[in-house]
Amino acid sequence: MERSGTEEQQIVSMELTQADQKQIADWLGAKCGAMRCKCCGYMGWQIVPLAMLPIVVDLHSTRFFYSAGQPLVGVTCTNCGHVLFFNPAVIGIKPDVPATAEVPGATPGE
Ligand SMILES: [Zn+2]
Numbered sequence: 001m002e003r004s005g006t007e008e009q010q011i012v013s014m015e016l017t018q019a020d021q022k023q024i025a026d027w028l029g030a031k032c033g034a035m036r037c038k039c040c041g042y043m044g045w046q047i048v049p050l051a052m053l054p055i056v057v058d059l060h061s062t063r064f065f066y067s068a069g070q071p072l073v074g075v076t077c078t079n080c081g082h083v084l085f086f087n088p089a090v091i092g093i094k095p096d097v098p099a100t101a102e103v104p105g106a107t108p109g110e
Helices: 002-014 018-032
Strands: 045-047 073-077 083-086
Touching: 018 045, 018 073
Parallel strands: none
Antiparallel strands: 045 073, 073 083
């Protein structure tokens, strides 16, 4: 499958860099200290290696607002899987270039 290599490269490029993950870990250590999971009490955490963008929804009209979400980075409790989300801009991780919307199926450069 010739395309899988390209798709795999795109997935890899979405991952947080090692520097980003270290910045998150250092920031959490400085701001939150030894974090204990509110669900199970465990103190082991793992940074989710992908930033996420939740979709904003109006619960009354059920309309989705795909471009209104706030980027988030996650940290997972390695015992129970509870996930905490943090704002990467507050941590100091900001885009190198302005955000662009990608349309699935669109051909790059057109
Ligand atoms: Zn837990």
